[in-house]
Amino acid sequence: AQKVTQAQTEISVVEKEDVTLDCVYETRDTTYYLFWYKQPPSGELVFLIRRNSFDEQNEISGRYSWNFQKSTSSFNFTITASQVVDSAVYFCALSELPDSGGSNYKLTFGKGTLLTVNP
Amino acid sequence: ETGVTQSPTHLIKTRGQQVTLRCSSQSGHNTVSWYQQALGQGPQFIFQYYREEENGRGNFPPRFSGLQFPNYSSELNVNALELDDSALYLCASSLTGTGYGYTFGSGTRLTVV
Numbered sequence: 464a465q466k467v468t469q470a471q472t473e474i475s476v477v478e479k480e481d482v483t484l485d486c487v488y489e490t491r492d493t494t495y496y497l498f499w500y501k502q503p504p505s506g507e508l509v510f511l512i513r514r515n516s517f518d519e520q521n522e523i524s525g526r527y528s529w530n531f532q533k534s535t536s537s538f539n540f541t542i543t544a545s546q547v548v549d550s551a552v553y554f555c556a557l558s559e560l561p562d563s564g565g566s567n568y569k570l571t572f573g574k575g576t577l578l579t580v581n582p
Numbered sequence: 583e584t585g586v587t588q589s590p591t592h593l594i595k596t597r598g599q600q601v602t603l604r605c606s607s608q609s610g611h612n613t614v615s616w617y618q619q620a621l622g623q624g625p626q627f628i629f630q631y632y633r634e635e636e637n638g639r640g641n642f643p644p645r646f647s648g649l650q651f652p653n654y655s656s657e658l659n660v661n662a663l664e665l666d667d668s669a670l671y672l673c674a675s676s677l678t679g680t681g682y683g684y685t686f687g688s689g690t691r692l693t694v695v
Contacts, residue, residue: 467624498684505688506670506688506689506691507686507687507688507689508625508672508686510684510685510686554624554625556624568676569615569627569638569640570615570617570625570627570684571627572617572624572625572626573624574622574623574624575622575623575624
């Protein structure tokens, strides 16, 4: 069965530090998608990035970067020069077809990492 | 392009009661999924609706049920509420078969007392 592990429950850094959030996943499928979401205290899930299983190219978007390695089943997220506004819970998620059948994908989330950036 | 809207925002119910949560999908999306997020946990997949039928279900009992309407909006119904049903319920719309492109609503926070 699919599984997403975020081993870091909480991380606390000082503003301007770089921080990496780890994500390890398990899947039996060859076609899947990986996501990172940000959840501020208000509760909504804010989409950050999506990668498909055939594209291992790393990506950079401003202060955010992602390192996807199929060999280690990892999809890590780095924030460079962190800011107080980055404080939130971050979720890694995996999209696969449901075990119970059906043609539609479902998202499996990790338990999240609470990032606190202190001024 | 409208996003996903969920109602109500907050709700308090008594154990044993029934509750209905509502979700309108994003324009152009035909699939709606529901997720339960307990405090301190990641969202858990409840089920998914496509063409007004359930199309995939997570590990949730039958007292969790749903509907999808011709305009792709959806309802989540929970019968015989238990204290452990207290959670944030998130709705996500997507285009079927794509595996990506989920748009989430802001959620309904349900408290069962």
